[in-house]
Amino acid sequence: MDMLVNLGLGFATALTPMNLLYCFVGVFLGTAIGVLPGLGPVATIAMLLPLTFGLPPETSLIMLAGIFYGAQYGGSTTAILVNLPGETSSVVTTLDGYQMARKGQAGKALATAAIGSFIAGTIATLVIALFAPTLAGIAFQFRPPDFFSLMVLGLIASVVLANGSLFHAIGMILIGLLLGFVGTDINSGVPRFTFDIPELYDGLEFVAIAMGLFGIGEIIANLEQRAERTVSLKSVSGTLPTREDWKRIFWPILRGTGLGSVLGVLPGGGANLASFASYAMEKKLSRHPEEFGKGAIEGVAAPESANNAGAQSAFIPMLTLGIPSNPVMALMIGAMLIQGIQPGPTVMTEQPALFWGLIASMWIGNLFLVILNLPLIGFWVKLVSVPYHLLYPIILGFCAIGVFSVSNSSFDVYLMAGFGIAGYLLRKVGAEPAPMMLALILGAMMEEYLRRALLLSRGDGSVLLTSPISAGILIVCVLLVVTVVLPAVRKRREETFAEE
Amino acid sequence: MARWEMSRRTFLGAAGAGLVLSKVPGAFAQGAYPEKNITFIVGYNPGGTSDLIARSFGDEMTKETGQTVVVDYRPGGGGGIAGDMVARARADGYTLLAVSNTFYAVTPFLGSVRYDPLADLTPVGFAGDQFNTMSVHTSVPANTLEELIAYGKANPGALNYASNGQGSLTHLCGEYFKQRTGIDMTHIPYRGAADAIQSTLKGETQVNFSMGDAGYHLRGELRGLATLGEMRWPSLPDVPSTTEAGLADWAIRSWHGVAVPAGTPPEICRQLNEMMNRYVEVPEVIERFATLGLQPAQQSLEQLEERRRQDHAVFGALITEAGISPA
DSSP: OHHHHHHHHHHHHHTSHHHHHHHHHHHHHHHHHHHSTTOOHHHHHHHHGGGGGGSOHHHHHHHHHHHHHHHHHHHHHHHHHHSOOSSGGGHHHHHHHHHHHHTTOHHHHHHHHHHHHHHHHHHHHHHHHHHHHHHHHHHTTOOHHHHHHHHHHHHHHHHHHOSSOHHHHHHHHHHHHHHHTOEEOTTTOOEESOTTOGGGTTOOOHHHHHIIIIIIHHHHHHHHSOOOOOOOOOOSOOOOOOHHHHHHHHHHHHHHHHHHHHHHHSTTOHHHHHHHHHHHHHHHHOSOGGGTTTTOTHHHHHHHHHHHHHHHHTHHHHHHHOOOSSHHHHHHHHHHHHTTOOOSTHHHHHOHHHHHHHHHHHHHHHHHHHHHHTTTHHHHHHHHHSOHHHHHHHHHHHHHHHHHHHHTOHHHHHHHHHHHHHHHHHHHHTOOSHHHHHHHHHHHHHHHHHHHHHHHTTTOTTHHHHSHHHHHHHHHHHHHHHHHHSHHHHHHHHHHHHTO | OHHHHHHHHHHHHHHHHHHHHHTSTTSSOTTOSOOSOEEEEESSOTTSHHHHHHHHHHHHHHHHHOOOEEEEEOOOGGGHHHHHHHHHSOSSSSEEEEEETHHHHTHHHHSOOOSOTTTSSEEEEEEEEEOOEEEEETTSSOSSHHHHHHHHHHSTTOOEEEESSTTSHHHHHHHHHHHHHOOOOEEEEOSHHHHHHHHHHHTSSSEEEEEOOTHHHHTTSEEEEEESSSSOOTTOTTSOBTTTTTOOSOOOOOEEEEEEOTTOOHHHHHHHHHHHHHHTTSHHHHHHHHHTTEEOOOOOHHHHHHHHHHHHHHHHHHHHHTTOSOO
């Protein structure tokens, strides 16, 4: 019953005209940047962050969240229609979505993506409403050693789940942790790796690094491929899913939602991983796996549901523990701090309208997206068919403005440029930069919590094992590591990821 | 972007005010300060105390002079980046800095700032003294400062105190308290006041120096033992000041104001000082500052100079003696 009262409060907040308007603005912008390769939600949210200062806190977060999950939608539209994933999380959708479009079933593929996302969004909203209060209750019990162990789990999980070489994933994590050391040591005040550059005293700006690695890196990679971007779009007709189709997509949508909700909660999981994993799972479970890659409707339904569910459940650790699981969530924490709200378990009790309003707005935003997506398809396709040589300078410009606006520092713009080149090179050697980003975000926090735990225990390291929560999490870490190291599992892991 | 939006909003107001003023002959003589836009630098992100002070004073300046005041955020290095920037800016009165005494008495001892805390960044305006209250977790068996000191002495190692970060004013308060009373407490740094307060609410730390919100004491979540300084905090009338609680001449204080680059013409400094001293009497400004726990007051240029020298000397000695400085 509590949940109904809470959701009632949430909808009352989310349905005010102003919040509805900003929710719409958020999902619309999100769809647009989802369509464009190179300009992701990190750049967009960073740019809009200072603007949100004048807005009430709930309105600001509703809009920023809309950008994030709206981007998942936009990414799939272009993935299906023109074989161009605007976001990493919709890479898998190109496999079958584009094939469906070539067979003249573009309309059906888009409708399936929209319906799957909407169902996933609805269920994920309920999942958050059900579990977030419980989790926040547990979070109150968390002490510094527990937080530290939880972050260790996040990093290990991101290695285990990263696609591609294990060696690369571990390497990326270590580099990320090292980059996290830059700045003033919070316990002694000693500057580390700052080379007397004042801009480095507060550490590396992760927005600049994220935009360099993902945004600029992707633009350079795109420029290298002389891919024809001639968009030959047959009219988006095709029927809505038939009764037969519904039978085929019903379980994939639910399984995708379940998998996405779980993976989204894990630090480093989120939408990307969810879409890859659910595609692989459906292919395994399907009675006709040979159709996958040739336009199987399940191959659109499952990953699209999974990435949307993952995008939403990624809010859970941020809202309940104050721990960001990806760069976007780290920015959301920044948005809360600007408003004077300290992220963590108290948000739910001290700011119930904000907390539940944000959750309710996600459902409303998903509804907007379904309504918005179909009539605007022509518009989005036009946006993609703008020649890339005109598009990329604009995107570069927006990235530079976005980075600069975070702390009005031109140093950060250079930092972004440097990491753009690094991102391109990492792509070349086949190393995925996502674990590095996570390690950078979590690394500084991990060190802070570990040292705080040791200060409070007067230097006794065994607190990590004597605190029951911490010990439990560390056992899970060990189990995870064992599963990766075991030869049998390792082989299967490689097979699973090799398929993509 | 915030600054653009801000400047546009203030610009519209300014444009209106300018129209009116231009019709009042002799309201501002030709060449009188200020005759163009003023940049107000804030060394932190939007939303903090410095930001609200800069915007309150900026709005009042725009109302009075018709000139646009652009608030520009340059966060980083504990304010050091903004301090260095303003120290190098043209000393013409068109670049202002929202300062607190940490710019003079803390950051120069801890970070690597290029400005000279006693020569550069002339303080010209005063916003107010900030009330801070020392509080304890409700499980601590002490209802007065005296009882806490006795408890700390009887149970060495039992007390942790939370600070807003290494080298923050709250850290100085903790070390100063240890120095004055001789009790043993372990310093646990957090990232900012909100985290520090949370840790004491949870009982992870027992003592806290960053209670700027009276609500915690009034709701019984934390127990306020003393407000730091001579005066009681009007929001917490039942909590004694440190002076009343038996710890006279508490030296670690927190105040905020406005500074300009050294070498700014004395008449402009005087004019700015008069302006700020008028603004701290404006009811809306008093009200807004009160929400920050600031007690606005008028201060002359000489009083401000005295404040910076005194804090520089006292805080500097404490930082060296307590080993707070990394070097």
